[in-house]
Amino acid sequence: MKKAVVLLSGGLDSATVLAIARSQGYECYCLSFDYHQRHVAELDASRRVAAALGAAEHRVFQLDLSAFGGSALTDTSIAVPQSPTEGIPVTYVPARNTIMLSLALAWAEVLGSRDIFIGVNAVDYSGYPDCRKEYIEAFQRMANLATKAGVEGDTVEIHTPLIDLSKAEIIRQGTALGVDYSLTVSCYQADAEGHACGQCDSCRLRHEGFVAAGLADPTRMI
Amino acid sequence: MKKAVVLLSGGLDSATVLAIARSQGYECYCLSFDYHQRHVAELDASRRVAAALGAAEHRVFQLDLSAFGGSALTDTSIAVPQSPTEGIPVTYVPARNTIMLSLALAWAEVLGSRDIFIGVNAVDYSGYPDCRKEYIEAFQRMANLATKAGVEGDTVEIHTPLIDLSKAEIIRQGTALGVDYSLTVSCYQADAEGHACGQCDSCRLRHEGFVAAGLADPTRMI
Numbered sequence: 347m348k349k350a351v352v353l354l355s356g357g358l359d360s361a362t363v364l365a366i367a368r369s370q371g372y373e374c375y376c377l378s379f380d381y382h383q384r385h386v387a388e389l390d391a392s393r394r395v396a397a398a399l400g401a402a403e404h405r406v407f408q409l410d411l412s413a414f415g416g417s418a419l420t421d422t423s424i425a426v427p428q429s430p431t432e433g434i435p436v437t438y439v440p441a442r443n444t445i446m447l448s449l450a451l452a453w454a455e456v457l458g459s460r461d462i463f464i465g466v467n468a469v470d471y472s473g474y475p476d477c478r479k480e481y482i483e484a485f486q487r488m489a490n491l492a493t494k495a496g497v498e499g500d501t502v503e504i505h506t507p508l509i510d511l512s513k514a515e516i517i518r519q520g521t522a523l524g525v526d527y528s529l530t531v532s533c534y535q536a537d538a539e540g541h542a543c544g545q546c547d548s549c550r551l552r553h554e555g556f557v558a559a560g561l562a563d564p565t566r567m568i
Numbered sequence: 569m570k571k572a573v574v575l576l577s578g579g580l581d582s583a584t585v586l587a588i589a590r591s592q593g594y595e596c597y598c599l600s601f602d603y604h605q606r607h608v609a610e611l612d613a614s615r616r617v618a619a620a621l622g623a624a625e626h627r628v629f630q631l632d633l634s635a636f637g638g639s640a641l642t643d644t645s646i647a648v649p650q651s652p653t654e655g656i657p658v659t660y661v662p663a664r665n666t667i668m669l670s671l672a673l674a675w676a677e678v679l680g681s682r683d684i685f686i687g688v689n690a691v692d693y694s695g696y697p698d699c700r701k702e703y704i705e706a707f708q709r710m711a712n713l714a715t716k717a718g719v720e721g722d723t724v725e726i727h728t729p730l731i732d733l734s735k736a737e738i739i740r741q742g743t744a745l746g747v748d749y750s751l752t753v754s755c756y757q758a759d760a761e762g763h764a765c766g767q768c769d770s771c772r773l774r775h776e777g778f779v780a781a782g783l784a785d786p787t788r789m790i
Contacts, residue, residue: 407635413627414671416678434716441674444714448667449636455662456638481713488706492666492698494656 347373349459350505351450354378354404356391357532358552359465359508362520364399366507367463369523375457376404377450381442382412383419384426387540391531398529407449416440419534426534428545435472435547437534443476447485447504454502455493463505470513470551482506513555521561528564541568569595571681572727573672576600576626578613579754580774581687581730584742586621588729589685591745597679598626599672603664604634605641606648609762613753620751629671638662641756648756650767657694657769659756665698669707669726676724677715685727692735692777694769704728735777743783750786763790 350372354360367374378392389406396404415421417439424436443466450462466477475481486504490496508516520527532552533542542549542565549565556563572594576582589596600614611628618626637643639661646658665688672684688699697703708726712718730738742749754774755764764771764787771787778785 405635408630408632410630411674413629414675414678416674434719438716439674440677440716441670441711441714444673444710445667445670448663448670452633452638452661452663452667453636456636475716475719476714478713481710484706484710484713488666488703488710489663491700491703491706492663494660494662494697497656497697 347371348461349373349375349457350461350463351454351457351459352376352401352463353446353450353465354392354396355465356388356395356530357548358520358527358530359467359516361395361399361525361527361530362516362523363463363465363507364395364401365520365523365525367505368399372461373402374400375453375459376401377453378404378406379409379446380406381409381420384422385419385531385534385536387536387538388531391529391540394529398526409445409449411439411442411445414440426546430547430550434474437472437547438474441476444485451489451493451502455495460495460500460502461505462502463507465508466506467508467511467516469511470555472547472551479506479509482509512558513551514558517555517559517561528566537568541566543568569593570683571595571597571679572683572685573676573679573681574598574623574685575668575672575687576614576618577687578610578617578752579770580742580749580752580777581689581738583617583621583747583749583752584738584745585685585687585729586617586623587742587745587747589727590621594683595624596622597675597681598623599675600626600628601631601668602628603631603642606644607641607753607756607758609758609760610753613751613762616751620748631667631671633661633664633667636662648768652769652772656696659694659769660696663698666707673711673715673724677717682717682722682724683727684724685729687730688728689730689733689738691733692773694773701728701731704731734780735773736780739777739781739783750788759790763788765790
């Protein structure tokens with residue numbers, strides 16, 4: 347069975363990615379990060395999702411990005427916007443996907459895996475630079491120069507099965523694969539029990555997705 | 569004064585890089601990692617070097633790469649070779665430079681810096697894939713797609729002032745800039761006080777560098 351490292355936040359997208367990787371026959375090693383995010387309840391969600399979808403292993407890596415701050419998600423003195431904003435929003439965490447993919451790359455190399463899955467999406471998304479296709483392609487190219495695999499002629503692949511899907515399409519695909527979205531937490535300022543605010547960008551995109559998919563939204567609200 | 573993030577291990581190369589960045593007029597924000605490396609004495613060295621060379625700030629970031637292992641530097645059950653080996657040696661730490669550059673990228677973005685310095689070298693080195701020029705170029709390209717700076721038309725630059733230098737040339741250049749190499753620790757298995765084994769690849773490259781430079785080697789041995 348081929349091994350894959352799956353970045354799992356505990357949100358809707360990465361839960362769907364895990365279900366897709368499992369449906370493709372991968373043995374999934376899930377990696378989550380306690381990066382001192384505001385919405386730490388997503389880590390409980392990641393544990394529920396990993397268990398429900400049959401991860402081979404799930405690790406929560408300690409990574410204190412609040413040491414750098416610079417984002418509403420890692421610096422509690424910066425408020426989470428309650429309505430859409432222009433440009434790259436303050437919820438953007440500097441270099442977050444690069445850091446997380448780099449650590450996934452390390453684990454993959456140790457596991458002998460050549461496949462990393464990440465739930466980035468460039469359709470119904472917040473405009474983060476590190477969710478775009480050209481970024482992922484550049485990361486993959488770099489990864490193949492960075493590691494033993496690349497030197498030995500093997501290829502590391504960064505799988506982004508959601509990148510071209512709308513939120514409604516993601517939800518439909520996950521539902522077909524048996525994902526229970528009531529286990530997931532997307533809200534940037536979820537309370538300790540994972541209840542959502544219903545106001546932030548992430549809540550808005552998630553709710554609009556369920557409406558567009560014609561499915562009931564199981565999100566538990568504050 | 570332009571700000572730069574300087575990756576500082578506490579070894580000979582990164583101390584030289586810090587001196588070069590300072591000589592180019594950068595205000596230097598030094599970043600070291602407690603990655604549960606075998607030679608943790610290098611962190612004491614990094615503090616001495618940062619202070620001696622006038623760093624604006626020095627941070628030691630906690631990053632437990634022993635959670636993944638896969639290297640003689642992060643897994644004490646794998647011995648450090650006492651003589652040169654074929655291919656990529658077991659002291660290679662999977663994705664280490666990628667992880668460290670990613671975290672430097674995050675800090676640079678928060679500081680408003682566009683300049684990152686790293687002491688990689690592709691002449692007198694151990695054959696690690698993530699020390700090569702093509703890898704650094706690919707990282708820089710990725711970094712400019714990953715971040716706000718890139719989207720806003722600004723450019724992040726990864727500076728590698730040592731990449732084409734021999735170890736002797738590095739030592740001569742650092743000496744001319746006033747680097748006190750007795751403060752640095754290069755040995756992969758230095759003891760708690762930073763005394764070197766004199767046998768590992770890193771000790772060998774360092775000592776040969778001093779000999780070739782015609783300078784006294786100030787390394788304190790076990």
